[in-house]
Amino acid sequence: MRDLFTQATYLAASIFFILGLRSLAHPDRARAGMNQAAIGMLLAVVGTLFVQEIVTYQWIIAGLIIGTVIGVPLGTKVKMTAMPQVVAISHAFGALAATLVGVNEFVVHDFGAGVSSGTMAALGFETLFGALTVTGSVMAWGKLQEVLPGRPITWPFQNVMNLSLLAGTVGLFGWLVVNPANPLAFWLMLTLSFLIGILMVLPIGGADMPVVVSLLNSYAGLAAAATGFAIGNNVLIICGALNGASGLLLSVLMSKAMNRSLTNVLFGAFGGVQAAVGAGTAGLAVRATTAEDVAVQLAYAQRVIVIPGYGLAVAQAQHVVRELGELIEKHGGEVKYAIHPVAGRMPGHMNVILAEANIPYDRLYDMDEINDQFEQCDVALVVGANDVVNPAARSDPSSPIYGMPILNADKARSILVLKRSMNAGFAGIENELFYDPKTAMLFGDAKASLTKLVAEIKAL
Amino acid sequence: MRDLFTQATYLAASIFFILGLRSLAHPDRARAGMNQAAIGMLLAVVGTLFVQEIVTYQWIIAGLIIGTVIGVPLGTKVKMTAMPQVVAISHAFGALAATLVGVNEFVVHDFGAGVSSGTMAALGFETLFGALTVTGSVMAWGKLQEVLPGRPITWPFQNVMNLSLLAGTVGLFGWLVVNPANPLAFWLMLTLSFLIGILMVLPIGGADMPVVVSLLNSYAGLAAAATGFAIGNNVLIICGALNGASGLLLSVLMSKAMNRSLTNVLFGAFGGVQAAVGAGTAGLAVRATTAEDVAVQLAYAQRVIVIPGYGLAVAQAQHVVRELGELIEKHGGEVKYAIHPVAGRMPGHMNVILAEANIPYDRLYDMDEINDQFEQCDVALVVGANDVVNPAARSDPSSPIYGMPILNADKARSILVLKRSMNAGFAGIENELFYDPKTAMLFGDAKASLTKLVAEIKAL
Amino acid sequence: MRIGVMKETAPRERRVALSPEAVARLIKAGDTVVVERGAGVAAFYPDEAYAAAGAELGDAEAAGAADLVCKVQCPAMAEVGTLRAGAVLLSLTTGESAAAIQALVNRQVSVLALERVPRITRAQSMDVLSSQATVAGYRAALLGASSLPRFLPMLTTAAGSLTPAKVLVLGAGVAGLQAIATARRLGAVVTGFDVRAAAAEQVLSLGAKFLAPEAIAGDAETAGGYAKELAEEQQQKVIDAVDGAAAASDLVISTAAIPGRAAPRLLLRSTVEKMKPGSVIIDVSAETGGNCELTVPGETIVHGGVTIIGPLNLASTMPQHASQMFARNVQTLVDHLRRDGVLAVDLTDEITGAMCIAHAGALR
Amino acid sequence: MRIGVMKETAPRERRVALSPEAVARLIKAGDTVVVERGAGVAAFYPDEAYAAAGAELGDAEAAGAADLVCKVQCPAMAEVGTLRAGAVLLSLTTGESAAAIQALVNRQVSVLALERVPRITRAQSMDVLSSQATVAGYRAALLGASSLPRFLPMLTTAAGSLTPAKVLVLGAGVAGLQAIATARRLGAVVTGFDVRAAAAEQVLSLGAKFLAPEAIAGDAETAGGYAKELAEEQQQKVIDAVDGAAAASDLVISTAAIPGRAAPRLLLRSTVEKMKPGSVIIDVSAETGGNCELTVPGETIVHGGVTIIGPLNLASTMPQHASQMFARNVQTLVDHLRRDGVLAVDLTDEITGAMCIAHAGALR
Amino acid sequence: MNTMTVIQLYVFVLAGFVGYQVISRVPPLLHTPLMSATNAISGISLVGSLVAAGSGDRRISNILGCIAVACAMINVVGGFIITDRMLKMFRRADKPEGAK
Amino acid sequence: MNTMTVIQLYVFVLAGFVGYQVISRVPPLLHTPLMSATNAISGISLVGSLVAAGSGDRRISNILGCIAVACAMINVVGGFIITDRMLKMFRRADKPEGAK
Ligand SMILES: NC(=O)c1ccc[n+]([C@@H]2O[C@H](COP(=O)([O-])OP(=O)(O)OC[C@H]3O[C@@H](n4cnc5c(N)ncnc54)[C@H](OP(=O)(O)O)[C@@H]3O)[C@@H](O)[C@H]2O)c1
Ligand SMILES: NC(=O)c1ccc[n+]([C@@H]2O[C@H](COP(=O)([O-])OP(=O)(O)OC[C@H]3O[C@@H](n4cnc5c(N)ncnc54)[C@H](OP(=O)(O)O)[C@@H]3O)[C@@H](O)[C@H]2O)c1
Ligand SMILES: NC(=O)c1ccc[n+]([C@@H]2O[C@H](COP(=O)([O-])OP(=O)(O)OC[C@H]3O[C@@H](n4cnc5c(N)ncnc54)[C@H](O)[C@@H]3O)[C@@H](O)[C@H]2O)c1
Numbered sequence A, B: 001m002r003d004l005f006t007q008a009t010y011l012a013a014s015i016f017f018i019l020g021l022r023s024l025a026h027p028d029r030a031r032a033g034m035n036q037a038a039i040g041m042l043l044a045v046v047g048t049l050f051v052q053e054i055v056t057y058q059w060i061i062a063g064l065i066i067g068t069v070i071g072v073p074l075g076t077k078v079k080m081t082a083m084p085q086v087v088a089i090s091h092a093f094g095a096l097a098a099t100l101v102g103v104n105e106f107v108v109h110d111f112g113a114g115v116s117s118g119t120m121a122a123l124g125f126e127t128l129f130g131a132l133t134v135t136g137s138v139m140a141w142g143k144l145q146e147v148l149p150g151r152p153i154t155w156p157f158q159n160v161m162n163l164s165l166l167a168g169t170v171g172l173f174g175w176l177v178v179n180p181a182n183p184l185a186f187w188l189m190l191t192l193s194f195l196i197g198i199l200m201v202l203p204i205g206g207a208d209m210p211v212v213v214s215l216l217n218s219y220a221g222l223a224a225a226a227t228g229f230a231i232g233n234n235v236l237i238i239c240g241a242l243n244g245a246s247g248l249l250l251s252v253l254m255s256k257a258m259n260r261s262l263t264n265v266l267f268g269a270f271g272g273v274q275a276a277v278g279a280g281t282a283g284l285a286v287r288a289t290t291a292e293d294v295a296v297q298l299a300y301a302q303r304v305i306v307i308p309g310y311g312l313a314v315a316q317a318q319h320v321v322r323e324l325g326e327l328i329e330k331h332g333g334e335v336k337y338a339i340h341p342v343a344g345r346m347p348g349h350m351n352v353i354l355a356e357a358n359i360p361y362d363r364l365y366d367m368d369e370i371n372d373q374f375e376q377c378d379v380a381l382v383v384g385a386n387d388v389v390n391p392a393a394r395s396d397p398s399s400p401i402y403g404m405p406i407l408n409a410d411k412a413r414s415i416l417v418l419k420r421s422m423n424a425g426f427a428g429i430e431n432e433l434f435y436d437p438k439t440a441m442l443f444g445d446a447k448a449s450l451t452k453l454v455a456e457i458k459a460l
Numbered sequence C, D: 001m002r003i004g005v006m007k008e009t010a011p012r013e014r015r016v017a018l019s020p021e022a023v024a025r026l027i028k029a030g031d032t033v034v035v036e037r038g039a040g041v042a043a044f045y046p047d048e049a050y051a052a053a054g055a056e057l058g059d060a061e062a063a064g065a066a067d068l069v070c071k072v073q074c075p076a077m078a079e080v081g082t083l084r085a086g087a088v089l090l091s092l093t094t095g096e097s098a099a100a101i102q103a104l105v106n107r108q109v110s111v112l113a114l115e116r117v118p119r120i121t122r123a124q125s126m127d128v129l130s131s132q133a134t135v136a137g138y139r140a141a142l143l144g145a146s147s148l149p150r151f152l153p154m155l156t157t158a159a160g161s162l163t164p165a166k167v168l169v170l171g172a173g174v175a176g177l178q179a180i181a182t183a184r185r186l187g188a189v190v191t192g193f194d195v196r197a198a199a200a201e202q203v204l205s206l207g208a209k210f211l212a213p214e215a216i217a218g219d220a221e222t223a224g225g226y227a228k229e230l231a232e233e234q235q236q237k238v239i240d241a242v243d244g245a246a247a248a249s250d251l252v253i254s255t256a257a258i259p260g261r262a263a264p265r266l267l268l269r270s271t272v273e274k275m276k277p278g279s280v281i282i283d284v285s286a287e288t289g290g291n292c293e294l295t296v297p298g299e300t301i302v303h304g305g306v307t308i309i310g311p312l313n314l315a316s317t318m319p320q321h322a323s324q325m326f327a328r329n330v331q332t333l334v335d336h337l338r339r340d341g342v343l344a345v346d347l348t349d350e351i352t353g354a355m356c357i358a359h360a361g362a363l364r
Numbered sequence E, F: 001m002n003t004m005t006v007i008q009l010y011v012f013v014l015a016g017f018v019g020y021q022v023i024s025r026v027p028p029l030l031h032t033p034l035m036s037a038t039n040a041i042s043g044i045s046l047v048g049s050l051v052a053a054g055s056g057d058r059r060i061s062n063i064l065g066c067i068a069v070a071c072a073m074i075n076v077v078g079g080f081i082i083t084d085r086m087l088k089m090f091r092r093a094d095k096p097e098g099a100k
């Protein structure tokens, strides 16, 4: 009866987890969904407390209290900007728990003498993945927190070394499966796993840490699933599988969003294939983005100012830009068009083009009318404009456009630039705005890019 | 070892089934996916043949040969138009197999004396659902094949009668679970189940049979899952669950596509809530459709002729119609616009409106130029036009528009009309075209409908 | 059947009743067409084009001797003699003296008045009022744009931002709607106004705004789709509404008309005086007296910085396409009149009956 | 600083150098402005508007006595005397006799020529050539549309289908592009042509087509963004290409110009004779001799059914907005010339230096 | 209810989830082939039938099993063939070359 | 490999499928919260830790288990709180009334 209750809570918990994750597909429902998942967790814990094997509760209570006392401030006190680090460190703790459970199983079963090969395989798997996740997460935390240097750390023969370590660990694992009662092998494997976690993350750059954390998530999932197999616990298997699959997929998707493959992210430093996304005059970096990535940002923006330029006309993208504007408005945002006096190639070029798409006149704003509003604007969407948003006009007396008043796109909270390349505009000069950390570049023909954005926003 | 092999094939088969069904989300990959599923089925069969319980093969071979000899011609010879019937009948066979397995289990275990309550529950479930699926499918076949009258068959107190029968069956089932060794209850339950299948389908109209077949699919799935529980077979459980869930969802989706709820489809005849979708002057029926339903038709059409009318201008839908046209062209179709001389409310109204959306002049065709091309056109898309496509102008001398040349929309292979209601146009007269069996009506403001169509096509 | 096309003699009339293209269609249908030399020159249809289409070229007498004589304007007194006695005349009969009509009657000429084509669906392709009003509306908008000392569209340039012109179109019939469409195309902010209830939706369907004065009781539309005259008090409401809107506008194009009556007065002197210097009024209804109190038909006057133009026969200022459309209407009518290859004036016919104002020596 | 605005005396000139709005801006910046009575009337800016903006009204002498005198056209010989000796003059200097300039020099007037504003980004807002060319392009398209005997847009009506007019725009500079945009707005099928390579993309960016004659060797663009003269053989290729395109067009708007030289000849008599009767040529370059061989500057001639219009000073036909833009350019220039509230003619300045053609009693 | 049954319940629930998610992505156009496809897959009761037909316990088992096998086989063979024929129609009819 | 393990393998595979499908629908904007959410859920190893901490067999179990419980709890509590804080930012900030 007791067992039945536990099983029922486990089943319910699994369902809650799945539903919770599903709800993340909809920004509006996501929070409610995560509350569901939290309830699932509570159920699983309560269900476990009724398990027959549990005979004493003081240790449990102690652990729960300690964990809560540390966990709550960790979650609440940290600044929003430090979130990725916290996720990494919280992850390390979770993995440590899994590792400890594995070690415990090994220890209590007479140092392996009391387990079958199959169970040992599960146990070993658990310990291996758990351990490397622990150190890997700590390393990721260090890189994100800038305790460790953010740049990839490499040295000669690193590759050979890592591979041999890995081979050694796998060998030990195999030995353990064949002959479980082998404490030496177990402890050695554990140590090597910790080491691998460190070595794996060292050569990856700080900016790629989110991918790493997500991948470690996947490993932690596999460890949990292995625990589930070892102790015959379904909720562990299910959650483990969920995490294993989703973590892997997520890290692939994240790499893709950076226009790189997962292998490139993980082993990029070795092959020297470091993808140079672009470096500006002053060694500054350009942030290239994808329609997918910025679609939600636009959809949920409150105030968007569109800055059309010559490129909009060249791409004949006027109709699509109107569509995008309407879509943002349907999502509750406000869209204005900032018309620079010399945007385009003839006086009134933008007026003609936008009128063709039937964009109402009262959405069009003169430079003087709108220049004060950029500070409150969430996204400045620069469509094929260049010179008219070039801060050099304000700051660089040697520039041919010095003295021309410009649209204050650089004052916006974030800037999204749609153009085909890093090529210059009419005046033939570089534009610092594109290297601004707040700026994301969506490369491609403006019409194509806008069409993609529209499709992405509609698909939300 | 043997068992392990069977289990492995089962696991593989399950994965193949899931992947196969997934591929149905993409018309281009669907066929390949179904081949995968077929391989899965083969694997499952081969795996089963190695099961320890199987000791004799002649009966198996006989059954397989008979099944193939009947099944192949059933699948290949039948006309495309008779497909739904064949699905129904093939379904009846599958359900019969499940029922027979259930009966056999009951019989061989000493007429229930040899089974536990739990197993009996599974067995009973299997037999109950299997049996009602058999007769239900046969009835559906009859209605589709027009062996039985297609109209809903109803009689007084039908509702009360069906409910009491159902209650009786459930009662018997309960009795069996409590006391498995009860052959009388078993046979009675079986008979009642067969009866329920018949009675359930009788009051449903012939046109709704696809929904019924899909729902029976769901029942058959549940029966299979029950079998799986009874004989401890995972592939049966998985396939059963897949079918159970997908059949139910599919019947809900299909009902929705008809703008009705599943309950309305199943019990519509009782409450007299028969949804009158619309009936024309001459008792003809109007076919209302949804954007979802026609999106694929448009996306895959080769030749589309758009007929704009006054409603397009009223809805100010010119920009969206251009977008839709471009989308169809991206899918490889060809889009032309047929401009009737008096479409709209002023000479050249359509020209002005379409020019505003920048639809190139060479896509616009005069009535005389295009009237011969309707016969080759897959879809005539009538957007807010009415009088200019009214066949009464050709055929009804008493009509106020008699003698006016019209666009031959009625000659197209299919016609899709976008308007808000069944209201008349300028001339104030009914339009037969809307009652044409080839015509589907998408009701709503033209701009809203077109926007939906665009979104649906993009989501394909 | 023998068809004659006479050259127009009225001042400012540059159109011709049949274009070479229409002539070709008629000849294909079996008719013979005689065109007076030079008939199409003002509309940029040289005689050679007619000859190439298969027409005979002749003098006025030759054209007048046909069974059916086509003309744009009603023949003046001096021209009546050119027509064969007993011929059928197809032309407008507006703007001509009753005396000329009487002379035609006396000559046993059957007169089919083009402006009387009934407003039914089937006759749409014969309706010259619609086709010529289309031209007039387009020309009115162009004339307005050309007369304004400012841009119609909005323009943001290095030399400052120019606001779009506000255009008010009074009367949203065929001409009014076309004027709205044309002004909108040029980028103006357009408001339309009409007393018929159905007009509001039509104006909106062109993307323009509609000026809705306080509810005008009932609908001001007759069965034929034309407007009827308003009651005194309603008229006042209309004038008040127009007054405010016009004062805020840069360009007013007025096309309001009531068939058979003087054009309704919508723009008073006081309204004009409220308008900004540089504003323009194009009074398309000048022919029937004008919608504006100050309009002088056929002339351009400037009143307190406001230019008021009262153009006459606007369609004729775009003679080629106006003639092409006119000719297509006439040709469709001829096809309608032709029975087995011969001309038949069937007074019981819904269309012919309505058009015929004189037959067999008597006014009808 | 004291600024004077003189009334224009040249025939056909309806613009004024400063609008009330620009006057208000200058006064806000601390200047005093004297406006000659009636200076803005032709542009629909009444004297009251200037007074309301804070200007003093006076006669020509009062305006001429200012530190800085603003005018649209260069003062004629008779007007030179009105200017205070040593004043600074801000005006166009095209089209005026060298004698008048010499007289100004003799009077120690510093002349800043508005047409010489350098074509650099910073000076865009002072460039009257650009702003006035914008007006000219728009007006040329309107003039063309009004002069055509046919519709510009396509129209499908009960009276037949009318094909859209084909418009060819020669020279895709500021005026040409604006003409393209305006004709496109009206629904015409527009083709643009220019010898500068960059123009192709610009024409396409307006949704028009580009006529690309067989590769013209090298690029015909100078550093300033202007075109240079073509070699003989290239010139022939251009003429051939234009010949074919023009023959197929209903309306040709030609704006091709080379600064400081006669307009290039692009339309020969033979080309005009290939055009359809009723076609129209608007030769915006008439002022510098015309792109068409038959153009008579300032007149409208008809040659074989083709109307050829050689308008002079097109910008002035839309005086209100043309003046507004002109005034904004002038005002920005004045702001540029003002240093600590006083007028400073700094010849080392990139813009002032380029504009100054006479200073301290000497031509530069 | 033993552990085995419980874990089978897990399988059932998870498979149901998968089924639901998979189906909800299928476009309406393919609903009919989908119906046919799930029908074909529901022929999996063949597996149960095989065991019955091949068992050595009783003759009745063999007979019932043999009929069941035949019926299930009709379902499987017919179902897959029909589905395939339907899907064949959904190939993009003579897709224009070069179009993407 | 016993039947139990086999059937657990089914559970594993199916759950993997579900995970894959669920994640592939999450928009990129929510990838960071998603990462955080899966991290929180991976705290499920708490369940294993509880069993260890509560077992009566050996003291070592209790101690290791207690540490594991604490660690897992940090993961769970921290993870859920962080996720919630992130998601809070994604509410449509002061959505205009009446807009749908
Ligand atoms: N308005 C006037 O009267 C006038 C007249 C003459 C000159 N100008 C000058 O023109 C400039 C106008 O500034 P602006 O910001 O409008 O234009 P801009 O500075 O010339 O920049 C236009 C940008 O659009 C991009 N682009 C071109 N085609 C595109 C396409 N199909 N899709 C996406 N992007 C495309 C180009 O970058 P990629 O190549 O990387 O795509 C280019 O950098 C000013 O310098 C002004 O002085 C104006
Ligand atoms: N072209 C001319 O010069 C001219 C001038 C005067 C009269 N007419 C007459 O006008 C008619 C023109 O024919 P037509 O086919 O263009 O128009 P129509 O026959 O008047 O039909 C228009 C249809 O559009 C639908 N509609 C209106 N608003 C809509 C919206 N927002 N969204 C979707 N549908 C909308 C209406 O149906 P719902 O209400 O159900 O939506 C209506 O049945 C002819 O009878 C012609 O003789 C023409
Ligand atoms: N069905 C057909 O065959 C057909 C053919 C042509 C026109 N029509 C319709 O007939 C109607 C009128 O056509 P028209 O242009 O020849 O009419 P019109 O030239 O006689 O009048 C022009 C417009 O002035 C308006 N008007 C009258 N008094 C007014 C006032 N006091 N204030 C404001 N506006 C006033 C009228 O309502 C009309 O819209 C239009 O709706 C047109 O669509 C129908």
Ligand SMILES: NC(=O)c1ccc[n+]([C@@H]2O[C@H](COP(=O)([O-])OP(=O)(O)OC[C@H]3O[C@@H](n4cnc5c(N)ncnc54)[C@H](O)[C@@H]3O)[C@@H](O)[C@H]2O)c1
Binding pocket: A345, A346, D119, D120, D121, D123, D124, D127, D129, D130, D133, D170, D171, D172, D173, D174, D175, D176, D193, D194, D195, D196, D199, D224, D225, D226, D227, D228, D230, D238, D255, D256, D257, D258, D259, D264, D266
């Ligand atoms: N950056 C700036 O500040 C600025 C300001 C104004 C104009 N511009 C640019 O300068 C260029 C020219 O301006 P504009 O309109 O004053 O020039 P313009 O009036 O001198 O000449 C008009 C056009 O005629 C063209 N042309 C010359 N010879 C030709 C021939 N044989 N055939 C065909 N076309 C011929 C020229 O290329 C030019 O485009 C434009 O590209 C414009 O965008 C730049």
